[in-house]
Amino acid sequence: MMSTANISPDMVANNITPAIPTHPGAILKDEIEYRGISQCRLAKDMGIAYSALNEILNERRPLTEKTALLFEAALGVNAEPLLKMQMRYNIQKVRKDSAFMEKLANVRRIAAVL
Numbered sequence: 001m002m003s004t005a006n007i008s009p010d011m012v013a014n015n016i017t018p019a020i021p022t023h024p025g026a027i028l029k030d031e032i033e034y035r036g037i038s039q040c041r042l043a044k045d046m047g048i049a050y051s052a053l054n055e056i057l058n059e060r061r062p063l064t065e066k067t068a069l070l071f072e073a074a075l076g077v078n079a080e081p082l083l084k085m086q087m088r089y090n091i092q093k094v095r096k097d098s099a100f101m102e103k104l105a106n107v108r109r110i111a112a113v114l
Contacts, residue, residue, distance in 0.1 A: 021092040023059040024082040028071060032057070035075075046070040062086055 032042055043053040048070065055061035063071075063086045068079035094100055 021089040022085060023089050024063045024068075024085040025056045025059045025061075027082070027085070028063075028075075028077070029057040031075060031077065042074060046074050062090065 032039065039053055039057065040050055043050040046053065046067075048067065052061065052067075056063055056067060063082055065079070065083060068082045068086075071077055071082065072079040
């Protein structure tokens with residue numbers, strides 16, 4: 001039996017980071033298109049502005065806890081996996097920010113000597 005003690009988390013099959021992160025809005029957009037629901041109707045049913053819904057579905061606005069719960073109520077799509085997807089999306093985007101990653105490396109260097 002092979003030991004997994006020295007295997008990087010990035011090497012585990014179920015832990016692969018996608019090259020392009022998936023925003024939950026892309027999944028929700030596919031879902032409402034598949035169901036034939038208009039964005040205007042869904043926004044009205046959810047009690048949110050059409051522009052807010054459209055920005056989420058077009059990946060220009062993050063999904064919040066409140067909007068995830070509204071999608072859950074309107075579509076029956078579980079809010080928690082959507083929020084986890086948003087968190088993974090956010091983290092992967094931040095990891096591509098070289099200025100922030102440099103700052104993070106500096107903090108790690110300082111913390112290592114404490």
